[in-house]
Amino acid sequence: MMYALTPPTRLRGTIDLPTSKSISNRALLLSSLAGNTLPLSKIATCDDTTVMQKALQKDHHTIDIGAAGTAMRFLSAYFATQEGVWTLTGSARMKQRPIRLLVEALNAIGADIRYLEKTGFPPLKITGKALQGGNLTLEGNVSSQFISALLMIAPTMQQGLSLTLNGEIISQPYIHMTLKMMESFGVKAEWETQHIIIKPQPYHPTSFVVESDWSAASYWYGMAALMPDSDMTLIGLQKDSMQGDSKVVELFQLLGVHSEFTEHSVHIFSTGEKITFLSYDFVNQPDIAQTFAVTCCLLDIPFRFEGLKSLIIKETNRIAALKAELLKIGYIINDPEEGVLEWNGTKTSFNVPAVIETYDDHRMAMSLAIAALKHQIIIAHPEVVSKSYPNFWKDVEQVGFLIQPK
Numbered sequence: 001m002m003y004a005l006t007p008p009t010r011l012r013g014t015i016d017l018p019t020s021k022s023i024s025n026r027a028l029l030l031s032s033l034a035g036n037t038l039p040l041s042k043i044a045t046c047d048d049t050t051v052m053q054k055a056l057q058k059d060h061h062t063i064d065i066g067a068a069g070t071a072m073r074f075l076s077a078y079f080a081t082q083e084g085v086w087t088l089t090g091s092a093r094m095k096q097r098p099i100r101l102l103v104e105a106l107n108a109i110g111a112d113i114r115y116l117e118k119t120g121f122p123p124l125k126i127t128g129k130a131l132q133g134g135n136l137t138l139e140g141n142v143s144s145q146f147i148s149a150l151l152m153i154a155p156t157m158q159q160g161l162s163l164t165l166n167g168e169i170i171s172q173p174y175i176h177m178t179l180k181m182m183e184s185f186g187v188k189a190e191w192e193t194q195h196i197i198i199k200p201q202p203y204h205p206t207s208f209v210v211e212s213d214w215s216a217a218s219y220w221y222g223m224a225a226l227m228p229d230s231d232m233t234l235i236g237l238q239k240d241s242m243q244g245d246s247k248v249v250e251l252f253q254l255l256g257v258h259s260e261f262t263e264h265s266v267h268i269f270s271t272g273e274k275i276t277f278l279s280y281d282f283v284n285q286p287d288i289a290q291t292f293a294v295t296c297c298l299l300d301i302p303f304r305f306e307g308l309k310s311l312i313i314k315e316t317n318r319i320a321a322l323k324a325e326l327l328k329i330g331y332i333i334n335d336p337e338e339g340v341l342e343w344n345g346t347k348t349s350f351n352v353p354a355v356i357e358t359y360d361d362h363r364m365a366m367s368l369a370i371a372a373l374k375h376q377i378i379i380a381h382p383e384v385v386s387k388s389y390p391n392f393w394k395d396v397e398q399v400g401f402l403i404q405p406k
């Protein structure tokens with residue numbers, strides 16, 4: 001399927017955002033470890049949380065987590081502690097996303113995990129049992145999901161966990177999110193610079209309410225930055241959020257979008273006042289880098305983005321995908337070194353309508369949709385948004401776009 005997008009002349013509307021899949025998948029796992037006796041509210045309804053919910057029912061021993069990185073990593077640790085033999089598999093892309101560091105770490109503290117195909121990658125055969133725990137050292141620069149996975153099972157292990165992180169620790173807000181949510185479920189941790197200690201202790205059931213998703217909010221901010229007369233309300237966002245991607249408020253202020261918080265929503269509108277160059281290190285907010293690359297090009301704001309090394313191993317190689325798709329609408333962006341993306345303002349001619357490929361990556365579809373405000377584009381495989389935001393296109397229509405399926 002393909003969607004041809006025709007923009008409205010101004011953006012107006014109230015968007016009922018999806019809730020965060022990151023928070024949801026942690027809440028589901030933690031609630032399960034706490035005995036599932038109290039209800040969770042506002043669990044996100046999307047592909048990544050559906051697979052997590054199904055897996056935690058434990059009524060199948062072969063589990064296909066599709067494209068959900070959180071589910072793959074968190075469940076590898078979880079099933080290592082659950083009696084039985086489990087197979088964890090996923091999409092073709094998931095079989096290319098690394099998991100070696102996590103598997104080696106779990107095996108070092110007593111787990112029995114083997115590779116069923118390629119060494120270092122899913123699918124995994126996990127023989128679950130009670131784990132010893134103890135001391136572990138892990139590189140912090142591949143995926144914070146490995147760290148979150150180990151932390152969540154840590155209090156259930158006989159010796160708990162004393163985790164030393166080597167080198168740079170990427171995506172740190174997600175580790176804080178994990179520890180903060182563990183605290184809500186009654187578990188205390190100590191984190192000092194490169195060292196996290198969790199003693200053996202019980203999880204306590206709690207009723208937990210999931211926040212709306214700041215990563216999803218970024219696409220609406222991008223659109224507001226592009227349309228001078230925009231005025232939108234995004235429901236369910238909190239200013240004081242545990243999501244690192246709430247950084248969009250500050251960053252989009254630089255691109256001419258002002259945010260005003262009410263108790264249960266944020267009202268965003270264009271100010272027209274923007275900077276002329278954006279330099280930012282996305283190491284703590286990798287999921288919003290695509291939104292900013294697309295928005296800056298469309299606003300004619302050259303940029304230098306750093307901290308993007310992890311983008312290569314996400315749903316697709318996001319660096320390559322961004323370069324290819326932005327070129328289709330005339331923007332020549334470069335990656336002069338690993339983890340860096342730059343645009344110096346160079347443009348070239350292109351054919352319209354441009355057909356934008358989405359590479360099985362929800363964020364390619366949603367970030368490039370912003371480009372429809374300036375260029376004639378068609379989005380290929382728009383259904384990929386179901387990974388985190390199944391209602392995205394309904395919301396796009398709601399703010400005034402015309403969507404024609406092709």
Ligand SMILES: O=C(O)C1=C[C@@H](OP(=O)(O)O)[C@@H](O)[C@H](O)C1
Nearest residue numbers: 022070143144145171174286310
């Ligand atoms: O823990 C999480 O919920 C996530 C951590 C990040 O991954 P990395 O730690 O691999 O960067 C992020 O990109 C992903 O969307 C969700």
Ligand SMILES: C=C(OP(=O)(O)O)C(=O)O
Nearest residue numbers: 067068069070287314315
């Ligand atoms: C990278 C992402 O997800 P995951 O790693 O959980 O598949 C994402 O949603 O951008």
